[in-house]
Amino acid sequence: PIILSQTSFISRDDLTYPFEERGLQFGDGVYEVIRIYQGSYYLLTEHIDRLFRSADAIKIELPFSNQEITSLLQELLSKNAITEDGIVYLQATRGSAPRNHAFPDDTPANVYAYIREMPRKLQQLTNGVAAITHRDTRWENCYIKSLNLLPNVLAKQEAQENGCYEAILQKDGLVTECSSSNIYLVKDGHIYTHPATNHILHGCVRMRVEQFAADLEIPFMEEAFSVDAIADADELFLSSSTSEVMPVVEIDGEPVADGKPGKITRQIQEVYETDAN
Numbered sequence: 001p002i003i004l005s006q007t008s009f010i011s012r013d014d015l016t017y018p019f020e021e022r023g024l025q026f027g028d029g030v031y032e033v034i035r036i037y038q039g040s041y042y043l044l045t046e047h048i049d050r051l052f053r054s055a056d057a058i059k060i061e062l063p064f065s066n067q068e069i070t071s072l073l074q075e076l077l078s079k080n081a082i083t084e085d086g087i088v089y090l091q092a093t094r095g096s097a098p099r100n101h102a103f104p105d106d107t108p109a110n111v112y113a114y115i116r117e118m119p120r121k122l123q124q125l126t127n128g129v130a131a132i133t134h135r136d137t138r139w140e141n142c143y144i145k146s147l148n149l150l151p152n153v154l155a156k157q158e159a160q161e162n163g164c165y166e167a168i169l170q171k172d173g174l175v176t177e178c179s180s181s182n183i184y185l186v187k188d189g190h191i192y193t194h195p196a197t198n199h200i201l202h203g204c205v206r207m208r209v210e211q212f213a214a215d216l217e218i219p220f221m222e223e224a225f226s227v228d229a230i231a232d233a234d235e236l237f238l239s240s241s242t243s244e245v246m247p248v249v250e251i252d253g254e255p256v257a258d259g260k261p262g263k264i265t266r267q268i269q270e271v272y273e274t275d276a277n
């Protein structure tokens with residue numbers, strides 16, 4: 001496989017970093033995961049815009065313009081001749097320098113991107129998934145897609161140890177998002193989700209879900225809902241580039257409503273399907 005390293009294309013095996021690398025030592029960087037369907041990117045512009053927002057927020061200067069990285073990623077795709085479904089993972093760190101918390105002088109960012117095949121999760125998209133609730137122990141700047149994912153990793157691991165797909169994060173009784181996805185509650189024909197503040201990642205799929213809801217004339221309420229409200233929910237679903245629009249049918253061992261994917265979830269899934277193809 002060919003990967004993107006800085007602004008060049010190299011063989012995957014040729015990428016090496018010094019052990020004093022700020023992504024490795026401090027998690028001092030940002031990343032994106034972009035979906036590929038049948039050899040084409042989905043929501044590429046949205047992801048690249050967010051990459052620049054994240055990098056700006058932590059003062060990392062990217063070695064390319066928005067247009068340059070767009071064409072580099074397109075070139076990466078054609079060099080790898082991927083025709084199936086997959087993802088591209090891209091990360092940018094503050095670079096390689098002797099370990100010191102403060103920013104190093106005159107150090108270029110380290111950037112790489114690679115493509116990996118990833119089939120759609122068709123069975124789970126059809127049947128729905130189970131989730132646990134978990135305390136949101138993250139920092140105040142969750143809108144930055146930072147490499148610091150320890151709270152997310154620990155929450156997801158706990159979900160997995162409980163036989164679940166995701167961990168729904170709650171702060172002071174209110175649901176923010178999940179360990180690696182956004183989440184929505186459906187009640188009386190309305191979709192509720194946490195507003196796009198600093199407490200959640202502003203998901204690219206979330207942006208589309210808002211648009212799909214508008215197209216379907218389903219009220220989209222950017223209001224945080226409580227963990228307790230899940231017991232009365234009609235439907236629950238989550239979204240991300242890798243999970244798409246995923247029904248959540250069980251929470252902490254209890255069924256959500258009748259324990260089956262709901263009607264509005266199905267409608268949003270259908271529009272997603274059309275949009276992504």
Ligand code: PDD
Pocket residue numbers: 033152177178179180181182201202203204205206239240241242
């Ligand atoms: N995660 N919230 C969190 C905390 C996330 O990590 C993600 C994505 C999302 C959904 O964002 P989007 O719709 O842009 O994919 C929400 C990626 C897939 C990951 O870390 O693998």
